[in-house]
Amino acid sequence: MTSEFSDSDYNLLVPIDILNKIPDDIKNDPDRLRGHLVRALKIGLLAIEGGEFTLSTERIENAIDSTIDKYRDFDAEFEKSLSLLIDQKLTGDESQLANRLSASFGERGDLKKRLDTIFDDISNPDKASSVPNRVTAVMDTKFEGVEKEITSALDMASEESPLRHFLNEQRTNFTKLKSDLKAEMDMIKSALNVDELLQSKEDEISELKEKSTGKGIHFENDAVDALQDIADLFGDRIEHTGGEGVGKSRSKIGDIVIVIISPGITEIRIAIEAKSGKSISRKELIKQTRDSVKMRGAACGIGLMERKWMGVRQHVVGQEDENFIVGVDWDNDDFLALEVVYRTLRAQLIAEEIRSSGEDEIDVDALRKHLTQAKTDLGVFQSMKGGASSAITTLEDLRNNLDIVEKKVKEQLSKAEDLL
Known part of the structure; x- marks a missing residue:
């Protein structure tokens, strides 16, 4: 195929065998074919410029073999030199490195x-x-004589010791300061009337405690516990209402109710109004007890208070109509008087209920005799107990007598109960 270009300075005929080696898509596009032939021409010209370098594979192989031989000789020589260096100068027992290390860091280095x-x-x-x-x-040079000075200064036994002088001075100052402070405080207390105010406040606090609702609740709880111990023996029931309101007025009366349970009779109720502290009068307690009997539907009532707030001439057990006023020694957890009245009323009420029904015969005289004796013994017991506080020297004898009388009281109650 022949190709000529009018814009070229030289026209070149391209042999057909070269054109046949060009892809058809390039040959069929004149612009692409022209560019392809120009690039091929440039490549050829560059190859001619480096014509002195041959691409003969034989010469290349010979050059490679020669290089390999030289490298092998170099490697062998290098390995030999390295071995000599390691053996003679680095690792051998007499190597230069070993000798130098031994000279620097060895046992005698x-x-x-x-x-x-x-x-x-x-x-x-x-x-x-x-x-x-x-x-x-x-x-020694710097502190020569200092030890003597220090020892002398700290010698507490020596009158000339600076430390002793200092401590004596401080003790005197402290004593004087203490005396001055005490005098100042006494003057302040006197001016402000502190002692009388403190005593007054203590009295107020004590009175408030006596009047407090909390103390009254504790008094009721202890009374309930004492009654429950007795009720468990007879099968009775103790109801702690805690001042729960009753009726349309919701009056909070009747703190405790004893429910007497005995075969063949209906339940009998005893209302108890418990008041601690000295604020409650006998008259007011009797009134509240009557109200609680009425509101609780009880046969009778007991007004319970602390013995120490009862009058000097007032008996530990007093009766007002069908109701009783009972004083107990709460401070010493002594509820014997309450137990006596509970058991006495229980025996009387059951006897009356049985006699009214006409179903049984009861020796009323014997029953009253035992109950009266129990009350008498209780009075003796309380009198002896009161005398114990002023008879310290005979306290053991009084304690024995108290135990004997208390036993007699309970024996009389048991005999009365056996008659039921």
Whole structure:
């Protein structure tokens, strides 16, 4: 195929065998074909410029083989030299490196010698120039006579000791300060009337405690516990209402109710109005007890208070119509008087209920005799107990007598109950 270009300075005929090697898509596009032939021409010209370099594979192989031989000779020589270096200068027993390391760090090396010298200077007490000896010499020079001065200053036995002078002075100052403060405080207390105010406040606090609702609740709880112990023996029931309101008025009366349960009779109720503290009067307690009997539907009532707030001439057990006023020693957890009245009323009420029904015969006289004797013994017991506080020297005898009388009281109650 022949190709000519009018814009070229030279026209070249391209052999057909070369054109046949060009892909058809390039040959069929004149612009692409022209560009392809120009690039091929440029490549050819560059190849001619480097014509002195041959691409003969044989010469290349010979050059490679020669290079390999030279490398092998170099490698062998290098390995030999390296082995000699390691054996003679680095790792052998007599190598230069070993000798130099031994001279520097060995048992007799420079480092060991220098360290031994340093340690000897630091710790050898026999060496005059050692650090301890030099420090000792300096300390002796600097503190010569100081030990004597310190000992003298701290000698508490010596009147001339500065420390003793100081402590005596401080003790005197402290005593004077304490005396002055006490005098100032006494003046302040006197001016402000502190002692009387404190006593007044203590009295107010004590009175408030006596009147407090909390104390009244504790008094009721202890009374309930004492009654429950007795009720458990007879199968009775103790109801702690805690001042729960009753009726349309919701009056909070009747703190405790004893429910007497005995075969063949209906339940019998005893209302108890418990009041602690000295604020409640006998008259008011009787009134509240009557109201609680009425509101609780009880056969009778007991007004319970502390013995210490009862009048001097007032008996520990007093009766108002069908109701009773009972004083107990709450401070010593002594509820014997309450137990006596509970058991006495229980026996009387059951006897009356049985007699009214006409179903049984009861020796009323014997029953009253035992109950009366129990009350009498209770009075003796309380009198003896009151005398115990003023008879310390005979306290053991009084305690024995108290136990005997208390036993007699309970025996009389048991005999009365056996008649039911």
